[in-house]
Amino acid sequence: MDKLLYTGKAKKMYQTDDPQVLKVVYTNQATALNGKKHDQIKDKGELNNEISTLIFQYLMKKGIPTHFIKKLNDTEELVKKCDMFPLEVVTRNVCAGHFASRYGLKEGAPIAQPVEEMFYKSDELGDPMINTSDILALSIASQDEIDKIWDLTRKVNELLKPLFADAGMRLVDFKLEFGKLADGSIVLADEFSPDNCRLWDIKTNAHMDKDVYRRGLGSLTDTYEKVLARVKEALAEED
Ligand code: ADP
Ligand code: TMP
Numbered sequence: 001m002d003k004l005l006y007t008g009k010a011k012k013m014y015q016t017d018d019p020q021v022l023k024v025v026y027t028n029q030a031t032a033l034n035g036k037k038h039d040q041i042k043d044k045g046e047l048n049n050e051i052s053t054l055i056f057q058y059l060m061k062k063g064i065p066t067h068f069i070k071k072l073n074d075t076e077e078l079v080k081k082c083d084m085f086p087l088e089v090v091t092r093n094v095c096a097g098h099f100a101s102r103y104g105l106k107e108g109a110p111i112a113q114p115v116e117e118m119f120y121k122s123d124e125l126g127d128p129m130i131n132t133s134d135i136l137a138l139s140i141a142s143q144d145e146i147d148k149i150w151d152l153t154r155k156v157n158e159l160l161k162p163l164f165a166d167a168g169m170r171l172v173d174f175k176l177e178f179g180k181l182a183d184g185s186i187v188l189a190d191e192f193s194p195d196n197c198r199l200w201d202i203k204t205n206a207h208m209d210k211d212v213y214r215r216g217l218g219s220l221t222d223t224y225e226k227v228l229a230r231v232k233e234a235l236a237e238e239d
Contacts, residue, residue, distance in 0.1 A: 009035055010048070010195060015081075020182060021069065022081045026052075030195075032214040034126055041213065046074040047224040048193035053077060054231055055160070055192040058238075062159050064152060067179060067189040082179020082189045085141050088119040088127060089149060091157050092173040096198055097211075099173075108205065114157065116150065121177075148186050149178050156188065164199060167234035169208055169227070172198035194227050 002014035002023050009031045014023040026045035031038045049071065056068040069078040092099050092115040096107045099115060120130040120140075135141050141149070153176055164171040174197035177190035190196075194209040201208055208227050213220045 009038075011191070016078070020081050022079050023072070024049075024077050024079055024191075026075045026077075026191075030210065030213050030220065032210070034123060037214075039213070041220045043221050044195075044224065047221070047228055048191060048195055049075055049077060051193045051224070051228050051231060052191040054228075054235060056188070058163065058235060059156060059159060059188065059192075062155075064156060064159070065185065065187045067181075067187050079189070080181055080187065082181060082187065084177060084179040084189060085145070085149070086121040087130070087135070087140065087149075087177070088121050089153050089176045089178065090117045090119065090173060091115070091153055091176075092117070093157070093161065094170065094172040094198075094200075096172050116153070145180075145186060152178070152186070152188060160192075163231075163234055163238075165202065166237060167227075167230035168202050169199040169230065170202055170205075172200055174198070194224055199227060 002016050004012060005015050005022070006013040010027060010029055012025040012027060014025065016023050026049040028040045028042065028044045029038060030041045030044060053068070053071045056066050060066055060068065067079040067082055069080060071077045092111070095105050095109040095111050100107045100109070118130050118135070119127045121127060132146055135146060136143065156176065161171050174192070176188060178186055179189040180186055197209060198211060199208040200206065207215070207217055208223055210220070212218055212223045
């Protein structure tokens, strides 16, 4: 029997018989406002599991090291167990969300270059922004590890921008998480789904991500189904 290790806001993590392998169960829970708003959304778990599997497989094919082992069924996957960096690594290609509100800008306003931000992952503290000096002072990661994380993040951005563009969506921004394997190597972990990125329809700028839920703009299930169908189509053209 797999032992429940952690119940998160969107997934449950189980220890398998192999000490180096975890089972991830994607749930239907959606949260916003640091968990203050929460709802069950039909099929969200299986849609995110499928979308994240496709994205991780694509990134691995292009040389990005990840925790992903395999998809088990509709809502479950196996991953390599990591010692996670308690960091949310955000890249922004377009002004939106908290970047827009922080600087009093309109969403969609042009920015001269991608923005790179890190946040300290702590629900109690509300995920405060953190800089390199803080990370080094708190021994959260070494300078080498921070450099490696940003190097991988930039590569992910350069791989996913054109993939989503082929799928008719603008990759506005996204959040990644990284962890360390037993041998000390750094891998992309967690998930990549419309729960942790912003995608805007290339033609209409319509929201195709969790902002649909955060802002009450319509059906999240219908939106994620569209994202999945478009990503599948773009990947089929790739092959
Ligand atoms: P949250 O913790 O933000 O509520 P989730 O519900 O997505 O998020 O829970 C998944 C948890 O598992 C996160 O805390 C994430 O950092 C962690 N995690 C993701 N991948 C791995 C991994 N390969 N090894 C260990 N922990 C992981
Ligand atoms: P933000 O504009 O709210 O800071 O979000 C930037 C990106 O990070 C966006 O794609 C959503 C994602 N994100 C998460 O995945 N988890 C979070 O807790 C937050 C705040 C943002």
